[in-house]
Each structure stands twice: as C-alpha cells, then as structure tokens.
Amino acid sequence: MFRFAFSAAVFCALLSGYSAVAQTVPPANGPGQVASAPAPAKPALPVTPVAEAKKLVKKREVVVLDVRTPEEFGTGHLRGAQNLNFRDPNFPTLLAGLDTAKTYVLYCASGNRSGKAAVLMQEKGFRKLVNAGAYKDLKAGGLKTQ
Structure with missing residues (x-):
C-alpha cells in the first residue's frame, strides 16, 4: 500500500489547476523545497555568411x-x-x-x-x-x- 502526503498547495492544485502550485510553492531556499526553472540562456547572434x-x-x-x-x-x-x-x-x-x-x-x-x-x-x-x-x-x- 502506498501513502501519499499532500500539502495544502498540492491539494489546491488538484482542485483548481496548476496555477495554484505556481503561486504558492516558495523558491528553493533549502533541502526539500522546489526550485524554479533556471532562466533560459540568451541566444548568441548567428554567424552571417x-x-x-x-x-x-x-x-x-x-x-x-x-x-x-x-x-x-x-x-x-x-x-x-x-x-x-x-x-x-x-x-x-x-x-x-x-x-x-x-x-x-x-x-x-x-x-x-x-x-x-x-x-x-x-x-x-x-x-x-x-x-x-x-x-x-x-x-x-x-x-x-x-
């Protein structure tokens, strides 16, 4: 048997959609916290012929x-x-x-x-x-x- 632990944020997300998680999950400040995705790298200007x-x-x-x-x-x-x-x-x-x-x-x-x-x-x-x-x-x- 599996046990699931739901936080209030995850439970709200199940009821109201993903946006609740994005708004309530704090940034990573230590072990066990969720980190936001890194900013995308800036593309370099392509080489001209x-x-x-x-x-x-x-x-x-x-x-x-x-x-x-x-x-x-x-x-x-x-x-x-x-x-x-x-x-x-x-x-x-x-x-x-x-x-x-x-x-x-x-x-x-x-x-x-x-x-x-x-x-x-x-x-x-x-x-x-x-x-x-x-x-x-x-x-x-x-x-x-x-």
Whole structure:
C-alpha cells in the first residue's frame, strides 16, 4: 500500500489547476523545497555568411570590431578593424564609448565571442549588429587583412 502526503498547495492544485502550485510553492531556499526553472540562456547572434560580411565591411559607415585579445589581433586582423577585447573585464564599460546608431560587424577566432559580444551590445541598445564569425573564415573568404 502506498501513502501519499499532500500539502495544502498540492491539494489546491488538484482542485483548481496548476496555477495554484505556481503561486504558492516558495523558491528553493533549502533541502526539500522546489526550485524554479533556471532562466533560459540568451541566444548568441548567428554567424552571417562570409559573402554577406564581405559586402558589409566595404561600406564606409560600417564599423568592424575584432573582439579577440590584443595578442590575437596582433597576429593579423581585417583591414580597418578596431580591437575591442571581449575578455577584458571592462568590456561593458568600453561599449559605452561606441555610437549605438552605427552598424557593427563583429568577429573573433570562432564566432563564439563575437556572438556573445553582440548579445551584450543588444542589451546596451545597439541594434545594427552582424556576427561575421571566425577570422580564419573571413580571411579565407578573401577579406583584406593586415
């Protein structure tokens, strides 16, 4: 024989629907309590095809940001790119010096940091952002480097 223990919240939920449980179950504060679901991860900006990125970086009004480290930037970068190190603890503060109305093309070593940087920039009010992906792919695609 099975024994069931019902709390008032569960009993109410059976009588009036799931919403009663969502409203009366406290957040997890210790052993035995129910935790709420974790917040979903913010999606990174998808990588744009190289051909599209190539067209954009040629435009005079577009700002190209290399979000790799200064050491990575020093080994080669797209012509005209500005280095803004995503791993710098001051990265969010450095974004404050940029014009939110401009169009930015971001890239890094793989497309991961540039995607995360784009999400952070969106949170700070930037709306015209392109994740160009990996430097090696852009270089192989014929974009000019220095």
